[in-house]
Amino acid sequence: MDIFEAIKNRRSIRHYKPDPVDDKTVEKVLEAAHWAPSWGNQQCWRFVVVRDPRTRSAVADTLAKVSVDSEWVENAAALSxxxxxxxxxxxxEKSGAGRSGDGALLNEKGEYWYMFDIALAMQNLTLAAHALGLGTxxxxxxxxxxVEKIIGVTGDCTAVTMTPLGVPAGKGQVSPRKKLSEVIFMEKF
Ligand SMILES: Cc1cc2nc3c(=O)[nH]c(=O)nc-3n(C[C@H](O)[C@H](O)[C@H](O)COP(=O)(O)O)c2cc1C
Incomplete structure (x- = not known):
């Protein structure tokens, strides 16, 4: 799949078929994520693959609820x-990104550069899944x-984000983007 096509046509998928996804396919998607650039090439990401329905259900229970007709209900992401x-x-792994070899923070953006690395890996992951006909x-x-307790996160690590992975039950809704002219500036902000 052409990369521009993949970028433009990937959608957030919140409805899935029960069709299985084999280990090889999961590995392919995660390998793409793992090839993302990262601070000092530290590759701070750690991927926890969960298939057990009980664990998935326990994780889904932790998602923020939405208010519908003054009742708090599960959102589409939890169902997915x-x-x-x-x-x-x-x-x-929190401690490396944003720091020099001696552990000092390198700029005023502080100690949260690992979020940036995770986002890059996540983007690779979502695009690779889309290229394979899978949703995220x-x-x-x-x-x-x-969530950290459920999946047993230890040490210096924290759970940043997650995605279901599976065969889409339909096309995702297109969330429109702002006009390019609203977000691009020439020469000065
Ligand atoms: C950092 C981040 C957090 C997000 N968290 C949620 C979430 O908790 N629940 C959800 O349904 N979608 C979540 N989304 C998906 C966005 O709503 C979605 O990417 C956006 O509306 C654009 O739609 P698209 O992905 O189909 O282009 C998140 C996206 C990002 C990048």
Whole structure:
């Protein structure tokens, strides 16, 4: 698939078929994620592949609820984690990114550069999945502490984001983008 086509046609997918996704395909998607650039090539990402429906369900329970007719209900992303056969939780080793070899922080952006590295890996992951005919949706609205407990995150790592991975049950809705002229500046901001 042409890269521009992949970038433009990838959509967040929140409805999945129960069709299985084999280990080789998951590995292919994660290898693409792993080829992302990273601070000092430290590759801070750690991918936790979850197939067990009970674990996926426990993780889905931690997602932020939405208010519908003054009732708090599960959002589409949570349902997609229950329905897709694979969930990938992307964790980061926090201490390396943003620092020089002696451990000093390198600029005023502070200690959160690992978020940047994870985003790059996640973008590769979503595009690779799309190129293979699979769907993803990046999920950020979850209870980090609970998810870390469920999947057993240890040491200097934290759970940053996650995505279900599976065969889309339909085309994702196109979320329109702002006009290019609103976001591009020539020579000065
Ligand atoms: C950092 C980040 C966090 C996100 N968190 C959620 C989320 O918690 N739940 C959800 O349904 N979608 C989430 N999304 C998906 C966005 O809503 C989606 O990418 C955006 O609306 C554009 O749609 P598209 O991906 O189909 O182009 C997140 C996306 C990003 C980049």
């Amino acid at each position: 984690i229950r329905h897709a056969p694979v969930l990938i939780v992307v964790c980061a 949706v990046i999920v950020g609205g979850f209870d980090v502490a609970r």
